[in-house]
Amino acid sequence: xxxxxxxxxxxxxxxxxxxxxxxxxxxxxxxxxxxxxxxxxxxxxxxxxxxxxxxxxxxxxxxxxxxxxxxxxxxxxxxxxxxxxxxxxxxxxxxxxxxxxxxxxxxxxxxxxxxxxxxxxxxxxxxxxxxxxxxxxxxxxxxxxxxxxxxxxxxxxxxxxxxxxxxxxxxxxxxxxxxxxxxxxxxxxxxxxxxxxxxxxxxxxxxxxxxxxxxxxxxxxxxxxxxxxxxxxxxxxxxxxxxxxxxxxxxxxxxxxxxxxxxxxxxxxxxxxxxxxxxxxxxxxxxxxxxxxxxxxxxxxxxxxxxxxxxxxxxxxxxxxxxxxxxxxxxxx
Amino acid sequence: xxxxxxxxxxxxxxxxxxxxxxxxxxxxxxxxxxxxxxxxxxxxxxxxxxxxxxxxxxxxxxxxxxxxxxxxxxxxxxxxxxxxxxxxxxxxxxxxxxxxxxxxxxxxxxxxxxxxxxxxxxxxxxxxxxxxxxxxxxxxxxxxxxxxxxxxxxxxxxxxxxxxxxxxxxxxxxxxxxxxxxxxxxxxxxxxxxxxxxxxxxxxxxxxxxxxxxxxxxxxxxxxxxxxxxxxxxxxxxxxxxxxxxxxxxxxxxxxxxxxxxxxxxxxxxxxxxxxxxxxxxxxxxxxxxxxxxxxxxxxxxxxxxxxxxxxxxxx
Numbered sequence: 001x002x003x004x005x006x007x008x009x010x011x012x013x014x015x016x017x018x019x020x021x022x023x024x025x026x027x028x029x030x031x032x033x034x035x036x037x038x039x040x041x042x043x044x045x046x047x048x049x050x051x052x053x054x055x056x057x058x059x060x061x062x063x064x065x066x067x068x069x070x071x072x073x074x075x076x077x078x079x080x081x082x083x084x085x086x087x088x089x090x091x092x093x094x095x096x097x098x099x100x101x102x103x104x105x106x107x108x109x110x111x112x113x114x115x116x117x118x119x120x121x122x123x124x125x126x127x128x129x130x131x132x133x134x135x136x137x138x139x140x141x142x143x144x145x146x147x148x149x150x151x152x153x154x155x156x157x158x159x160x161x162x163x164x165x166x167x168x169x170x171x172x173x174x175x176x177x178x179x180x181x182x183x184x185x186x187x188x189x190x191x192x193x194x195x196x197x198x199x200x201x202x203x204x205x206x207x208x209x210x211x212x213x214x215x216x217x218x219x220x221x222x223x224x225x226x227x228x229x230x231x232x233x234x235x236x237x238x239x240x241x242x243x244x245x246x247x248x249x250x251x252x253x254x255x256x257x258x259x260x261x262x263x264x265x266x267x268x269x270x271x272x273x274x275x276x277x278x279x280x281x282x283x284x285x286x287x288x289x290x291x292x293x294x295x296x297x298x299x300x301x302x303x304x305x306x307x308x309x310x311x312x313x314x315x316x317x318x319x320x321x322x323x324x325x326x327x328x329x330x331x332x333x
Numbered sequence: 334x335x336x337x338x339x340x341x342x343x344x345x346x347x348x349x350x351x352x353x354x355x356x357x358x359x360x361x362x363x364x365x366x367x368x369x370x371x372x373x374x375x376x377x378x379x380x381x382x383x384x385x386x387x388x389x390x391x392x393x394x395x396x397x398x399x400x401x402x403x404x405x406x407x408x409x410x411x412x413x414x415x416x417x418x419x420x421x422x423x424x425x426x427x428x429x430x431x432x433x434x435x436x437x438x439x440x441x442x443x444x445x446x447x448x449x450x451x452x453x454x455x456x457x458x459x460x461x462x463x464x465x466x467x468x469x470x471x472x473x474x475x476x477x478x479x480x481x482x483x484x485x486x487x488x489x490x491x492x493x494x495x496x497x498x499x500x501x502x503x504x505x506x507x508x509x510x511x512x513x514x515x516x517x518x519x520x521x522x523x524x525x526x527x528x529x530x531x532x533x534x535x536x537x538x539x540x541x542x543x544x545x546x547x548x549x550x551x552x553x554x555x556x557x558x559x560x561x562x563x564x565x566x567x568x569x570x571x572x573x574x575x576x577x578x579x580x581x582x583x584x585x586x587x588x589x590x591x592x593x594x595x596x597x598x599x600x601x602x603x604x605x606x607x608x609x610x611x612x613x614x615x616x617x618x619x620x621x622x623x624x625x626x627x628x629x630x631x632x633x634x635x636x637x638x639x640x641x642x643x644x645x646x647x648x649x
Contacts, residue, residue, distance in 0.1 A: 028537060038565040044536050051529055147368045147649060148524070148552070150582060161563060237524040237556055239582075243367075244523040289533035295490045295519035 006272075013260060013276040016309055020280060024287035031290065040163035044286060046171075052282030053170035054079070054229040054246065058253035059260075059274040060174075060181055061111075061222030066257050067198045068218050069266030070118055070125035075253060077136025078110045078226035079246030083234030084143035087151055096155045104227045110136070111223020115216030133250065140242035150239035160235030170232045174275075177228060181221070182271050191269075194218060198266025256281055259309055280309065356614065357387045359407030360416040360603075364395045368580060369600060371648035373443065377416065377603035384607055397421055401428050408435050414610050416603065417453075418442040429453060438613060442602040455609050455620040457602045461497035462504070464628045465549075467596045468575045469505015471630055472545055475573060475593070478511055481544035484534045485517040486527055486557060488549040495519070498549045498577055515542075520553045527556030535564045545573040551583035551595055558591050569593055569633075579631055581644040587637035597629040600647065 025031045034043035058075050065072045086103040090096070110132060117128035143149075151157075162169040185191035196204040197214050205211045229249070234240045258264065259280050260273035284305050288298050311317055358381060365371045374390070381388035389412065391403035397420050407415050408431055415432060417439055419425060429452035432439050441456035472483070485502070488495030499517070506512045516534050520526035527548065534543065546561075546568075548554035554576035561568040568574050568591040576583060579597035586592035609620040631640065 030536070038563065040563075042564065044533075047529075047532055047536070051532075146365055146371060148582070161559070233525055237528060237559065239524060241524060244521075244525065286533060289518060289530055290537045292516055292518075292537060295487060295517070298490075298519070 006270075009261070009270055010273050010276060012313060013273055013280065016259075016312070017276060017280050017283065020283050020287070020305070024283065024290065027287070028290040031287070036166055039166060040168060041166045044290060046168065048279060048282045048286050049171045050168045051286065052278050053174045053232050054249055055252045055256055055281060056174040056275050056278040057177060057225045057229040057232070058222075058249060059256040059278045060178055060271055061218070061225030062250075062253040062257050063260070063262060063269050063271050063274040064181075064185075064194055064218040065125070065222050066254075066262055066264060067194050067266055067269035068215055069198045069201070070215065070218070071129065071254065071264070072114060072219060072222045073126065073129040073250050074110065074114060074132035074136055075222060075226040075229070076246035076248060076250040077133050077140065078107055078223055079230030079233060079249065080140035080240075080242050081110065081136050081143070082107045082227040082230035083245045084140040084149065084240040084242050086156065086231055087149040087234055087240035088143050090151045090153045090156050091149060096153065099156065100231065103231055104224060107223040107225075107227025107230070108220050109223070110226070111220035112216065114223070115219035118219065119212045119215035137242060140240070140245070144240050144242045146242070148239045148241045152238065156235050157238050158235070159231050160233070160237070170236075173228060173232065177225065178271060178275055185271075195266075195268055198269075252281055253278070255306065259306070259313075261313060281306075355385065356413040356610075357389065357410075358414045358416060358607075358610070359389045359391065359403070359410070359412040361391050361393060361400050361403040361407070361418065363393055363400070363418050363420045365392070365648075366395060368649035369578065369598065372600035372644075373418070373602060375648045376600045377442075380601065380603040380607055384611070386607070393420060395420060397424060401425075404428050404432065404439075408432055408437060411435070412437060413614070414454075415439045416442055416606055418602075419444050419446050422447045426452065438610060440606040440610060442606060450622050454613060455606075455622055455624055457606045457609075457624045457626060459598050459626045459628060461494050462501035463625070464577050464596045464598065465498040465501020465503075466505040467501075467628050467630050468498075468547060468577060468594070469502040471594050471596075471632075472512065472547070472573070472575055473506055473509050476512065476544065479544070481512045482515040482538065482542055483512060483545045483547055484531075484538065484543050485514050486530060486546070486548040486553040487517060487519040488522045488553075490519045495549055502547055514547075520548075520556070522550050522552060524552045524556035527553030528560045529556075531557035531560035532564070535560065535566075540564050540566045540571070543572050545575065548574070548576040551576045551578045551580045554592060554595075555582055555586060558586055562591075567591075579629075579644075580649050581641050581647075584631070584637040584641035584644065587631070587633050588641065590633065594630060594632045597627075597631060599626050599629070602626060 031044050034041055034045060062072055082103040085106045086099050089099040089102055114129050117123045118125050159169055164172060193209050193214050196209055197211050201211050233245050256277035257274045259277035262269050284302055288301055360377055362374055378388060393400035393403060400420055404415060415437055425446045425448045429448055433452055438454040440454050443458050445456055487499060515538060518530050520530040546557055554574055558568040561572055566572055574592040575594045577596045579595045583592055583595045605624050612618040
């Protein structure tokens with residue numbers, strides 16, 4: 001019996017996640033406990049889903065950008081800008097829907113800027129987005145005037161710490177964003193066009209794909225995802241921290257995409273796999289916090305786990321492991 | 334007081350004859366990388382104005398070369414004193430020599446330099462370890478003989494405030510075996526991390542087992558307070574919260590009964606600096622090489638709302 005292609009694609013990631021959860025449960029026995037407290041689900045698995053929301057949201061956009069052969073280093077800074085814009089507007093007394101729209105528009109504008117640099121001016125994506133990565137925090141600091149801009153609007157705070165039917169809102173947000181994006185991409189030819197651009201942009205262009213529009217579109221989507229992530233982290237602490245919001249999260253998002261088995265060279269992509277990758281990195285983070293090691297070890301442990309995961313997935317090692325498994329099972333006649 | 338060369342010729346006797354509070358002071362600030370730094374700038378301006386000194390301000394935007402340039406400009410302008418908040422500890426020998434040759438006293442604010450002590454008049458700063466000890470001693474007083482499991486949110490791993498505030502707190506609770514630190518983890522001095530790490534503490538230890546939270550800065554405490562609330566516990570009552578810095582937002586939390594105490598890292602480094610300078614100008618009194626600022630403890634009994642109002646416009 002063969003597995004459906006989609007499931008076969010994400011099976012290694014699911015297995016990794018399961019192994020990781022099992023290992024953490026050994027160290028901290030209560031890891032999988034879930035209860036309801038204060039009208040919302042409460043437990044470490046919920047923390048993973050909830051704390052993983054910013055990286056999961058970023059990973060959706062990042063997957064698409066990477067599928068075109070690009071990369072978006074600016075998402076962490078865009079989070080800070082959008083969070084700052086939203087906090088500023090809400091403290092100035094603008095209504096919440098307008099505030100959220102403005103934050104999303106800011107994210108889209110940032111994405112448009114990146115997309116134009118990459119597709120029209122042909123600047124290499126890593127450099128093009130590095131510009132906004134550096135400048136973005138400065139822009140965010142200008143908006144917040146250097147301080148942590150706090151607010152008490154309960155509607156906005158709900159985005160970060162509210163819950164619907166006991167499920168934390170950020171979890172619903174990133175799953176909805178993922179389902180929406182996947183449906184749009186796979187029910188239409190858009191996903192296929194993105195892959196075509198990633199595999200060979202010139203061939204795609206000759207075949208009639210509007211490569212320029214496709215590239216701009218993926219950066220705009222990435223900017224929108226960053227805006228959502230920025231709203232979540234800002235709402236979570238009820239304050240816009242221009243210095244720290246989304247700091248280094250662009251790297252976590254890229255890591256999630258890579259752990260999800262997507263090639264940095266572009267081409268075929270799987271958003272679901274990236275999301276599992278995001279959950280794997282967050283499980284590692286949460287697991288380290290629960291284990292109670294001295295903080296000096298945090299980064300080392302994380303790096304080792306990531307190394308092992310990537311080694312298991314490496315194209316050189318995987319056939320070796322598979323052959324072993326096959327020989328152990330015996331060859332069918 | 335424009336012509337310093339003349340004043341320098343008359344030396345201290347001539348300076349002493351001048352009316353107090355007519356001095357020009359140059360302030361070479363690092364930049365405005367944090368709210369505290371902005372507040373320090375505001376307070377320094379206020380202090381200078383209050384005492385009638387003319388303050389020349391230079392923002393180095395986190396770059397040492399800008400700061401050295403600023404100090405050189407102050408020397409060329411012939412100011413009566415220079416306040417310097419050094420961006421790094423090394424590389425100051427030459428410019429401090431120049432100031433010394435021009436007989437301009439230099440007072441270091443907040444941070445230290447690796448240069449020889451005779452190159453500056455004095456350094457004003459806070460004792461980070463003492464701050465931790467004040468927090469620890471407050472907790473000891475607060476819990477008495479009760480058993481108390483403390484969770485600790487550390488600053489950025491390896492940073493000197495994190496190391497010293499941790500050591501100070503441990504010294505403060507030393508000898509009280511009923512108080513133990515059960516969990517200690519870094520939260521990088523940020524609110525987001527403070528909240529995330531506190532969530533994991535609450536799960537790993539169980540909310541009922543934690544009696545107090547000690548955070549190396551107020552921002553992490555503010556994040557942790559939200560985590561405690563979301564776990565259905567009352568911060569400030571079920572779990573005592575003590576932190577360091579005394580930024581405005583923690584006073585709001587204290588006014589709401591959600592935080593218990595904070596130890597102030599005062600932004601008023603200029604006050605003691607001007608005190609020392611004024612004594613020096615008046616009769617040449619040489620201050621000690623390090624003037625420690627007060628690490629004042631604030632609790633809910635200190636009218637936190639009023640302190641919040643007084644602090645919120647300092648630029649934090």
